[in-house]
Structures are given as C-alpha cells and as structure tokens.
Amino acid sequence: MKVYRSKIDWWLIIVVFIVFCYPMIEGILSKDYLMFFVSFGILSFFFLMFKSIKYKIEGENLHIWWTKIDIKTIRKIYRTNNPLSSPALSLDRIAVVYNKYNEILISPKEREAFIQELLKINPNIEVVNNK
Template identity: 65%
Template sequence: MKIYKSKVDWWLIILIGCVFGYPIIDGILTNEYFLSAIFAFVLVLFFLLSKTIRYRIEGENLMIWNTKIEIKSIRKIYRTNNPLSSPALSLDRLAIVYNKFDEILISPKERNEFIDELLKINPSIEIQD
C-alpha cells in the first residue's frame, strides 16, 4: 500500500486562518466566548479533516477517503485548476477520469510519483498536461 498526501496551497491556509481567526479574536475582545468557541471548534475540525486527505493505492485500487476506484478503470488523467469542491487542498489538481463518465479531482503532493505508480498498474491511462 502506498499513501500520497494532498498538496496544500499556502494561500488557502491564510484564507481559512483569516475567515475563522477574525471571529475568534473578535469574540474574545467583545466577551462573546461562545462565538469564539464555535469558530475555534470549526477551525480545529477543518484542520483534522484536512489531515485525513490522503490518496492510497491498495493493490489495484485507488482509495480516496471512502471512494474506491479500480485503477484498471482509469481512462485519463489531466492537470486542472478547477475550483470545484473535491478532496484536494490545492488548486493545482489532477482530474482522474474513470469508468464511463466519472471524474474526481485530487492534488497529490508527489504528482509524478503518483502518476507513475498508477501507470505501473494500468499502462493504458492517457496522460495529458
């Protein structure tokens, strides 16, 4: 089993820190501790969820959270900056097209190593840059 972590954009960390940090600080300064606690809880929850974004290659399957994709069913991989919601912490993403019409966006940190590992299992995957 090989595990690949998600790439994280630095600006995303700053954006999330500002969006959740401001209400936390404002709540403390205005004695609204309940508000601060809620935003701090959401910030910690986001941090914990972000640590679980991993892409695992187990045998002939690619596991992304609870989604299992047969590597033999992958038809194409291409680079994209699509901002749609996905299990990726970066906009520097890979789109994986599998089955007939399915597609998922991911952002492995070791992109080339990840693609090479998939190609070892399914050399017929079309790679587009």
C-alpha cells in the same frame, strides 16, 4: 499500500485561518465565549479535514476518502486548475477519469510518482501533459 498526501496551497490555509480567527478574537474581546469556542471548533474541524486528505493506492484500488476506484477502470489523467469542490487542497490538480463518465479532481504532492504508480498497475491510462 502507498499513501500520497495532498499538495496544499498556503493561501488557502491563510484564508481559512483569517476567516475563523477574526470571530475568535472578537469573541475574546467582547467576552462572547460561545462565539470563540464555535469558531475554534470549526477551525479545528477544517484543519483535521485538511490533514486527512490523502490518496491511498492499495492493491489495484485507489482510495480517496470514502471513494474506492478500481485502477483498472482509470482511462485518463490530465492536469487542471478547475476550482470545483473536491478532495484537493491546491488548485494545481489532476483529473482522474474512470469508468465511463466519472471524474475526480485531486492534488497529490508527489504528482509524478503518483501517476507512475498508477501506470504500473494500469499501463493503458492516457496521461495528458498539458502544462
């Protein structure tokens, strides 16, 4: 089994940190400890989610959170900066097109090694290198 972590855009971490740190500081200053603990809990949840985003290649399957994709069904991989919600912590993404109409956006940190590993299992994947 090979595991690839998600690439992280640091601006995303800063935005999330600022959005939830302000209510934490405000909660302490105004002695509203409920606001502090709720904000701290949400911030902790976000960082746990960030840490858990990884892409696993196990046998002939690609596991992305709860999604299992048969690598033999992957038809195409192309680069994208699409900001749609997806299991990716960076806007420097790749789209994985599989089955007939399915597509998922991911951002593996080691993109080339990830793609090469998929190609070992399914050499018929079309890789579009649009830079």
